[in-house]
Every structure is written in structure tokens, then in C-alpha cells.
Amino acid sequence: MELLPTIPSRTETLRAWKAQGGGVAAVLPIHYPRALLRAFGLLPVEVWGPPRVDPAPGAAHLQPYVCSIVGNALSFLLSGGLDGTDVIVVPHACDSLQGLGSLLLDFVRPRQPVFPFYLPRGRRESDLQFLTEEFRALYGKLAAATGRAPSEAELMESIRREEEADGLLTELHRRRRALPLTDIAFYRLVRAREYLPAEAFSALARAVLDAPPTDPRAGVPILLSGIVPEPMALLDAVAEMGGVVVADDLACCGRRLYPSGASPDPFRRMAERILNGPPDPTRGSPIAERLRHLVGMARETGARGVVFYDVKFCEPELFDLPLLRRGLQEAGLPSVHIEVDLNDPLSGQTLTRIEAFLEMVLTLPPPPSAAGEG
């Protein structure tokens, strides 16, 4: 069943990129203009934690009630994990990432230049204008740091490359159930977008999409929401328990299926793409819009329940949870909420809860729209 092309590891990718004389940008979650960094010859490599690092260096700067994505990122940086990178980009996704960006600039002061930027929390014309200008300002900072000044045509070329990769990423998500990949293999592939150059990712995605479709994988179809599916062993465990992830609303995956932009102005186009992405609390999307999106995804994919898999202390997720869960319940979609710390191994308790949830889902009649699927 498995037809996963070999995915180069982060380390291999970075080494090969640097060997060609390219620079590397370490990028914190969640939304940022990949095309802009690439136009400067910087390969964006995302830092979602990473999981399982020694949290002690970060704990000297951050209180224990700050999420482990931020805590681990700081620990990773302080223990040399980002030594091979040339700049650090910190999008403003939440109060904790705001704090991290500020700490880096004011106190930690890593060797690399740190570029935080602000993401507006609406989708009004004024938000679009602001983000466009914010990207122009980031361009100026990158130009000063790299000594390069990519032309509009180069920016547009870079944007087209990313749009193509995102189009293929969206297609992978759409056809995920009929792809010859297990869940864990699927996520290894789509999460390679976090560090592979867009063109390399597109080649991989095409290879998978061109393979003959297989029968949809059997199992209890679920939708996965949250920030990041770590530890990835979670996905194997879900499969072993008879579950199959048919759609996701993960910050690192499904919330970043950006549509192509329309504007001929490259900065505005990059801004459009982000603001027109799927609903996300860190971009201020109304809860009702998120709910519609979740229910719509479940209907399209036949998901029969939702697993909210959140990072502990993540306010953006926790605020929406009660109303989302209530709304899902009303739409016939049960849900379960699990909170994890990125440094914890996959716990028996988590697995038991997911297993109980899958069993419970099976006892319920499928929601009307999903009848006959799954």
C-alpha cells in the first residue's frame, strides 16, 4: 500500500541547500510569506517546537505556563539547534510568540538577526493593506541583512513556485484517503513542506498524486484539529486502533492551504494568500466561521468525529473549544479534547482516550450527510 517517495530529512535538505550557497531562515509558527524569504535565497525551515528537547535552557527565560512550542523553540535555539540558520523570523501568532520575538530581540539576542512581524486579525481591506506594507517592511529588513534586492519579477516567480506547491498540497489533502499512504506517511509528506524547497516538495507531491488511486482506507474516519500532530507516533497509534484521519484543521497543515493570490503586486499577493487561508483563531477568524469550516470538512470527507489535539497552555485553541465542541455535537459530530506537552511521550492515557472515543463514535449513527461513507 505504501508508495512514499523518499523524503529528504531536514538535515540533508539544509546541508544540500547550504552547499549550493543558499541561506536558511528559521521560522516560528504559523503564517508567513515563504515566497519572500525564498526570493532572498533563504530557505524557510520551520520550528514547531521541536518536540523532545531539553527544556532547561528555555526555562531560564520563560515561566512554566508558556506553551511548549515556544519553550522548546527557545531551548532549541539556546542549545545550538538553530546554529546553521542565517535569520530568525517570528510571526506574531499569539501572546506567547509575541513574547518570544520580543525576548529574542531584547534579551536573548542570538547571533542571527531576528525579524518579527505582525499579522492582522481581520480580513478587511485595511488588514490587507497593512499586511502588504508589513511585508514590504520585511523586504527592507531582509535586503539589509542579505545585501540582496530581488526584483518584482523575481518575487512573482517565487510566489508562483509557492502557489504551485500549495496547490499540490491542497490536492494531497483533498485526495488523502485514496492515496497509497498511511496516515503517518501522509503527514511525513505534507509536513515536509515545513522545510523542503517548494520545487522539491512539488516534485514529491506530484509523484504521489500521479500514482494510481487506491481504495479508500477503511477505519473510523476522524478529523484532527489542533496545532501539530506530535509525537507523530500518534498517527500510527490511531491507525492501530482502527481510526483513519480523513481531514485536518491543524495549524501546521490544514490551516495553511493558502489559495493563490490575484494581485499583480507581489506584496499584496502574498498578503492576500495568507488572509484568504482557511479559518484560524490566530488570524481572528470568528468561531462560527471555524465551526462551519469543520462541519463542512467533516461532511465532505465523511469524518464522524473530531479529535482536538492541543498543546497545553495554547490560548488560541482553548478559547474556541467549548463553542466548537457544542456546535459539532449539534451537527452530530462528537469530539474529544486532548492536551499535550511537546516533551511528553505519547501517553497511555491519551491512547486510551482516543480508543474510547473511536469506540464511542462507532456506536453512534453517522451524521446524516456522512451516511454511507466511512
Added chain:
Amino acid sequence: MNPIAALRYGWNVNVLGPAVLRLQRWQAQRRPARWDTRYLAPPLRIAPRTKELVARHWLAGRYASGYRKVAWVTSGAPVELLKALDFYVLYPENHAAICGTARLAVDIASEAEGAGYSRDLCSYARTDIGAVLSGKTPVGRLPKPDVLFACTNICQTVLFWYRVLAEYFGAPLVLIDTPFVYTEEAAEHAVRYVRRQLEEAVPVLERIAGKRLDERKLRRVGLLSKRASELWLEILQRCRHRPAPLSVFDQFIQMAPIVEMRGDPETVDFYAALLKEVDERIAAGIGAVKNERKRVLWDNLPIWYRLRYLAEFLAERGVAVVASTYTNAWGELAPLIDPDDLWESMARTYIYPILNRGTGHKLRTMRQMVEEYGLDGAILHSDRSCKPYSIGQMDQRDRLIRELGVPALLLEADHNDFRVFAEEQAATRLAAFVEMLG
């Protein structure tokens, strides 16, 4: 406007309520001091008036529905727009603080927790959502909002929270998004963005208010806002005097009007009277702490449910907490408000609150306060509920110790949730801190 609601409002808020509140003030003026006057100065004479003013504000809210349009507003929002359109303005954060001081916050927040709101969320938000879900409140009744007005210049939490309120009430949410200022100066395009949003908010608010914005009225409100903020700043700066006429615990209580009644003429009168009393204290050599030996800074929100405990504990040991980054936040921006260039100055004023600025800026503010107020140490309340205020404190503390040579304590607590306050541990740490002050 509903005529019955108007009658009810007129009778309760303008006739009956004030009479009852005056009587309560009269009684309060005769009541013996509650806080230990062996170590602390007798209560401020103005204290019963503060209570009356605040109670009157909440009384007006109680009867506002059907008579006045109601806006629920975040504490750093550009309230002048709403005041000029005659909205009744309710601050859920203040309401939550009232619940915290009355030690009702945990009971009310539990209602939200029972509905699925995590204990890891800001306790102001939990208290407010709990009040909305259960109707529990010490102020009688909270009027439903006709509009929710959120400004991100204090945190992103308020936007997450107001998105929840928008669903519960079905009320429109007007957002003023204020890009975080990482460096010393806000980018010009960020200021333009805030200004554009302020201008765009006007037609939306006008539609809800059912009236046009009168620019002259807005200017008047702007002036009153500026004047009240200036007076507040003057009052705080009087604490540079030795002994300090007020402690931050007094300031925490006296700050309610500058937060929730900014732009009203009564607020200006109130702070003018407070300033006068503070000056009288200085002239008479009265210090908030009777035996002021050491002077200390407070960083972050108050621990509302332990104000008295902390005030007495420290005063007994001769420690006066005389300055705070928190109370200062409502005064420090006063010079930026320019009623002759209101839109531009509002954009600048509302992008620059301390909570919308970097961790280095906060350290600079603290350093400046240590110098200007002649401080011997700093207590940094590490507030589990307030990440934007608390992140950075570990480095700030280390630098205060290393660079200024003043003892600095990180005190773990939560501004509203007493379940996370370990009193014995706090007492031990405070006692050790006092020892280090010498």
C-alpha cells in the same frame, strides 16, 4: 428608546440610586478603618466617594438596556469614540477585578470552567464568561452589549475572549487591531493602520448608536480623557515624595475611574480632589506606610484577592510599594493625546501602551521608575493568567538585580484565581525579599 426603560433608568440611576449611594457614602465615612492602621495610614478620605462613583457607574449599567446603547470594551480601547456617541461603556476586565476583590471570581469562573473553559485561560476572561453564563455578578446585573469593541493593544487574549462573547450575544465585534511594537518606534504603516481602523469604526458605531458622531463632542471627550490621565499621572508621581503619600495598593483601588470612566467630567473632578488630598498628606508628612523604610516597585497586575494581605504584610516590615508599571500605564500616555489632532493622536496613543511594547521597553520603564521614585527593590508578579505581561519578567528581574543592584522578586500568583496563590510560600519568599532589602 423604550419609554419604560427610560423611566426605569431615570428613577433608579438619577433619583433613587444616588440617594442610596449617598447614604452608603455617609455610613462609610463613619466606619472604622478595615486595614491595619498600626502600619498603614488611615484610609483616604476620598475612598467612600470612589466607591460611590464606581457603584453609580455599575448602577447605570444595570438599567441601561433599552435606554442607552451598551458597548463592552477592552481596557485599552479608544473609548473616546464610544463616549462621544453616548454609549454606556462596560469593561468586563473591571467587572472581573471587582469579582476578584470581592473573592467571588473563583466561584464565577467555575461556571465557565464547567462549560469547558480551561483553567489555563486568563482568569479575567473566565470570570467574565462565567458571569455571562450564570448571571452571577456582585454589581446587580450586566447589560447585554449592543456592540463589542476590542482593541488588541493589551493582548490577543481579549480578541479570543470577545470572539466568544460575540457568539453568546450575537453582537457585532468591532476590532481595533494594534500591531505590537517590538522596537522603540511603531512603524508608520502600523500607525496608519490603526488610524484607518478608527475611522472605519465610526460608521459602524454610528449605525448601532443611531446617531452621527459629533466631532466637537469627540474633541471634548478627548480633552477630558487627557485631563483625567494627566491628573492620574500627577497623583502617581507624587509618590516620588518620601514618605510616599499613596501605596500601589491605594492606587489599584483608586484607578477604577481612570479605566472605566475616562472621558467623563466627573472623573476629572474626582482626580482633582484626589490630587488635593494627596498634596495635603504630603504637607502633613503622612505616608501610606507609617514607618516607610524601603520603597519598592510592583510589576504586573494586582493580586486582587490579596491586596490587604500584601499591603499589611509589607507595611508591617516598613516596606512601601510606591510605584507600579500597571497603574502608570493609565497615565503615561496622557501627553500623546492631542485634542487638536485627535485621529492621529488617538492612533499613536493606542498603539503605545506598555503591554503593546517589547520586553526591553518594560525593563527601561522599570529602571526609570527605580531611579525617579528612589526605589530599593522590585516585586514582579508572575501572573499565570497574563502571558503578555509576564513573559520577559525573568530576564527583567535578572537585569534589575545585575545592572541596578536592587533585589527583585518574582512572585508567582494569578490576578484573580486564588487557587493558584500559595500563601505560605508567598509569605516565605516575601520575607526573604524584605530581608534582602536590608
